[in-house]
Amino acid sequence: MMDILMYLFETYIHSDAELMVDQDELSEELLRAGFHQEDIYKALEWLEKLAALQDTEETPYMNTSSVTAMRIYTAQEMSRLDTTCRGFLTYLEQIHVLGADTREMVIDRVMALETSDFNLDDLKWIILMVLFNAPGNESAYSQMEELLYGMEDGYIH
Known part of the structure; x- marks a missing residue:
């Protein structure tokens, strides 16, 4: 998929x-x-x-915006998102590419994948897709593209 x-x-x-x-x-x-x-x-x-996920009535986590909250991952999330993936998500939050709402959208879409073979490169694609589809995140999408395409080999996979 x-x-x-x-x-x-x-x-x-x-x-x-x-x-x-x-x-x-x-x-x-x-x-x-x-x-x-x-x-x-x-x-x-x-x-x-x-x-x-753009409909905040159907996704209650979209209404939260506390900057002091800390994300605790479930066992299922940790089995899909290894420490490298979780660290990358935290990094993106720290540099304001992801907010709590877009982070939760990313995690939601990652967990919806039917795969046991998920890695950091896959996560980067999911993040791009989420940011592209989340209104008001054009700047974050551009930052993410710069982060990924500005890498040595120029590709995210």
């Missing part, structure tokens, strides 16, 4: 290409690109839920 999400992000979102609105056409294109139907449905559902 991560491959599909990265493909969609690079092909449509990041390249400023026109995103097809018709989900059937998009599914067909992904099938032609070699992805499996079940993974396509899961990825599209994942993206729909990402868009739904």
Whole structure:
């Protein structure tokens, strides 16, 4: 599923290409690109839920903005997000790329992935997708892009 999400992000979102609105056409294109139907449905559902996170009535953590709060990870979150990933999230909060609300959106989307093989590079992609889709975070998205694409090899994967 991560491959599909990265493909969609690079092909449509990041390249400023026109995103097809018709989900059937998009599914067909992904099938032609070699992805499996079940993974396509899961990825599209994942993206729909990402868009739904903008509704603060459905996501109560979006209303919290305490700068003094400390995030405690559950055992499940710690098994998905290793210490490197958790440290990176903390770093991004400290430099104000992520706020408590966007951090929670990232964690929500990470936990929604059906994978046992998750790493820092995957997390970076999820962060970019969340920041891109979260209104009012254009500056944070730009900072994140600079952090990632300004690295030695110029790529985030």
